[in-house]
Amino acid sequence: MMKEVLIPAALQSYTRASRVAAEGDSLDAMFADLEQRYPGLRFRVVDERGLLRPNMRIFVNGVGVRELRHALKPDDAVAIVLALSGG
Amino acid sequence: MRRTAAPTSRSSSSSSSSSSERKAATRLVLLVATRKGAWLFHSDARRKAWTADGPHFLGHTISHLQLDPRDGRTLLAAAKTGHLGPTIFRSSNLGRSWKEAQQPPAFAQPSGGLPGRAVDHVFWLTPGHASEPGSWYAGTSPQGLFRSQDGGVSWAPLPAVNDNPQLREWMGSVQDGTPDGPKLHSVIVDPRDAQHLYFAMSGGGVHESRDGGASWSTLIQGLEVVEGFDPGTVTFHDPHCVRLCPGMPDRLYQQNHCGIYRMDRPGNTSASPAGDVWQRIGRKMPKRVGDIGFPMVVHPRDADTAWVFPMDGTTVWPRTSPAGRPAAYVTRNAGKSWQRLDQGLPESQAWWTVKRQAMTVDALATPALYLGTTSGELWMGKDEGASWTNIARHLPEIYAVEAAELA
Numbered sequence: 001m002m003k004e005v006l007i008p009a010a011l012q013s014y015t016r017a018s019r020v021a022a023e024g025d026s027l028d029a030m031f032a033d034l035e036q037r038y039p040g041l042r043f044r045v046v047d048e049r050g051l052l053r054p055n056m057r058i059f060v061n062g063v064g065v066r067e068l069r070h071a072l073k074p075d076d077a078v079a080i081v082l083a084l085s086g087g
Numbered sequence: 088m089r090r091t092a093a094p095t096s097r098s099s100s101s102s103s104s105s106s107s108e109r110k111a112a113t114r115l116v117l118l119v120a121t122r123k124g125a126w127l128f129h130s131d132a133r134r135k136a137w138t139a140d141g142p143h144f145l146g147h148t149i150s151h152l153q154l155d156p157r158d159g160r161t162l163l164a165a166a167k168t169g170h171l172g173p174t175i176f177r178s179s180n181l182g183r184s185w186k187e188a189q190q191p192p193a194f195a196q197p198s199g200g201l202p203g204r205a206v207d208h209v210f211w212l213t214p215g216h217a218s219e220p221g222s223w224y225a226g227t228s229p230q231g232l233f234r235s236q237d238g239g240v241s242w243a244p245l246p247a248v249n250d251n252p253q254l255r256e257w258m259g260s261v262q263d264g265t266p267d268g269p270k271l272h273s274v275i276v277d278p279r280d281a282q283h284l285y286f287a288m289s290g291g292g293v294h295e296s297r298d299g300g301a302s303w304s305t306l307i308q309g310l311e312v313v314e315g316f317d318p319g320t321v322t323f324h325d326p327h328c329v330r331l332c333p334g335m336p337d338r339l340y341q342q343n344h345c346g347i348y349r350m351d352r353p354g355n356t357s358a359s360p361a362g363d364v365w366q367r368i369g370r371k372m373p374k375r376v377g378d379i380g381f382p383m384v385v386h387p388r389d390a391d392t393a394w395v396f397p398m399d400g401t402t403v404w405p406r407t408s409p410a411g412r413p414a415a416y417v418t419r420n421a422g423k424s425w426q427r428l429d430q431g432l433p434e435s436q437a438w439w440t441v442k443r444q445a446m447t448v449d450a451l452a453t454p455a456l457y458l459g460t461t462s463g464e465l466w467m468g469k470d471e472g473a474s475w476t477n478i479a480r481h482l483p484e485i486y487a488v489e490a491a492e493l494a
Contacts, residue, residue: 008170040174043172043174043191043193044172044174047205048193048196048203053171083170
């Protein structure tokens with residue numbers, strides 16, 4: 001089942017939208033699906049070791065998650081968020 | 088600066104054109120990479136007026152912006168943001184539009200039990216040999232070397248560097264490196280031989296390959312290290328910037344954490360020639376100024392001429408212009424003596440830092456120098472640095488400045 005993913009402004013050059021639909025029964029699978037739809041997006045968020053980049057946050061139903069093996073249920077709401085850092 | 092291929096129209100009309108017309112026809116561009124975006128400054132051979140084009144990628148950290156000298160119009164930009172991972176953007180129309188690399192530099196999973204690494208940022212871009220259109224090299228932080236053979240669209244790691252246990256040991260850790268991460272820089276392609284490559288690491292020494300990057304040997308003989316450390320240990324060596332002389336490719340100059348050096352190696356082709364010894368030519372710099380800094384600039388044709396921009400390396404390593412009085416220094420005799428070049432630069436209370444990629448030279452008949460400061464000022468030193476004028480102020484922290492002629 002498709003789930004809605006909230007996309008931060010910094011990644012909307014890939015999606016052209018703040019909310020997109022993606023499939024996957026884990027965050028890993030969801031990012032693989034996002035990469036298919038929006039080539040280049042995944043590597044800006046997930047490094048070559050499969051780890052979430054340091055200043056990126058993922059929230060599933062409002063709860064922060066860093067482990068990309070985290071399982072997703074069909075109706076989960078996922079938000080990709082920029083950490084409050086930088087400048 | 089690399090001179091790009093001259094268009095047919097320019098070469099065919101040169102015999103009938105006046106000198107001023109030729110100067111107006113030459114299109115010069117400065118490629119300025121900053122912590123918050125990139126700018127292009129356009130001029131002609133007179134270099135009297137500059138037109139700013141930018142910002143490109145506002146808010147992105149651009150470590151390096153380079154023009155492909157083989158076509159005179161393709162730009163590559165090494166980019167990341169405070170949050171997003173590293174990538175490379177490519178433009179084939181001088182920045183009117185940009186397209187992201189399909190496969191940016193990324194480390195492969197290493198073999199032999201070495202820990203995996205992630206590229207934090209691409210730091211250095213070098214166009215490949217003139218005989219290999221579309222080839223590029225990228226140096227990264229943490230230290231890695233990557234090659235593209237399709238104009239920067241896709242990048243592949245060089246395992247003989249990135250997964251070499253000895254080189255990995257010499258690379259040290261993030262704690263050993265420069266403040267924003269240890270870097271592989273100064274990637275050099277010998278203009279006579281596409282297989283002959285150099286790179287340097289901060290920290291981790293200077294290295295050379297004669298087989299296109301399949302194997303590497305180390306060039307640290309003669310280099311000094313911080314007092315109390317063993318100069319035989321490669322990891323203690325911190326080359327800041329290495330340049331090859333286009334007019335004499337067997338001559339290298341180096342600005343190091345521990346001084347200014349030159350190496351002449353005519354005829355040396357074996358893996359570890361005993362004659363390959365760096366000479367500390369910075370000993371001839373004025374003692375009150377010292378021979379510490381980041382950039383190293385070589386003349387496009389005269390191998391005896393090179394420039395540095397000294398910074399205070401005493402006590403806690405302020406890395407600012409000594410005594411708050413910025414100046415370039417030039418040697419005209421391969422380092423036997425140095426002359427100060429400060430006409431037009433601030434005379435006091437100017438505590439500049441100029442990073443290793445932020446000073447360069449054009450290749451016109453009488454070259455001009457260019458430098459960018461971490462305080463966002465862009466300056467030109469006309470007549471080989473004899474007279475300095477400001478081009479721009481109030482830019483973000485400048486990381487790199489390149490000069491190129493457009494096709």
